[in-house]
Amino acid sequence: MPMPSTDHVPRISLSDEAYARIETAILDGALAPTERLRDQDLVDWLGISRTPIRHALDRLAEHGLVEMQRNRYTRVAPFDIAGVRGALEVAGDLWSGAVRRGLPLWHGDDVDSLIESFGLMEATEDDLPTFVRIFEHLVTACVRLEGNPARLRALANVIPHVHRLARMVTVAGTMDSDRLRRFVDDVNAAIRERDAPAAADHIDHYIARLAAAMSTS
Incomplete structure (x- = not known):
């Protein structure tokens, strides 16, 4: 009998599936910093064979989420406050650059959607995980709108480290409601006016304040 076409069904490789599931476990804290990642444990947990898991671990190591010493250990990378701060600064540079250009x-x-998302950021109050999630959405949306593939690839490398911010650090003053409101009001006003330099400058200044205020929790 004729079978329906499945060409429209998205396919994901086993390596990509392993990567996504291990990355999620690292970012949400289910796999703690420095926790050992043993092949057989991962095979049993994921239900995926060893080869695609090793490929996924190699990619996670390239992105700084896993550390590997051949024939010695594979483990979740330790939490590195300086590394997270650096990732935040790079993400901010990519964000403001996409807006500027x-x-x-x-x-x-698209502009209306961004303004609405900035409004959601303003409403996060003391909810740092939600703030980080909206931050990621805004940065990614702006970079995708600009359409520079190189910028998007660079962002993909740093966003996982920014995500760790939500669980691992306290940013003193990040959720200061007055400061956050001023940032949102200023950047939204610049976006409405299509004043790209002003919007980018507001983003740069706010990210600089966040990076300077970061401390271990």
């Missing part, structure tokens, strides 16, 4: 060309609907 792309904002004048973005469609009205």
Whole structure:
């Protein structure tokens, strides 16, 4: 009998599946910093054979989430406050750069969506995990709108480290409601005016304050 086409069904490789599931476990804290990652334990947990798991671990090591010493150990990378701060600064540079170059060309609907997302950031109050999630959304949305593949690839390398911010550190003053409100009001006003340099400067200044305020929890 004729079978329906499955060409439209997205496919994910076993290596990609292993990567995504291990990365999620690292980022949400289920796999703690310095925890050993043994092949057989991962095979039993994921239900995936060793070879794609090793490929996934190699990629996670390239992105700094896993440490490997051949024939000695594979483990979750220790939490590195300086590394997270650096990732935040790079993500901020990518964000402001995308806004500086792309904002004048973005469609009205895209601009309205960004302004709405900034409003959600303002409402996070003391909820740091939600703040980080909205931060990631805004940075990724702006970089995708600009459409620079190199910038998007660079962002993919640093966002996982920024995500660790939500669980591992306290950012003194990050959730200061007055400061956050001023940032959102200022950047939204610049976006409405399509004033790309001003919007990018507001982003740069706010990220600089966050990076300077970071401390271990």
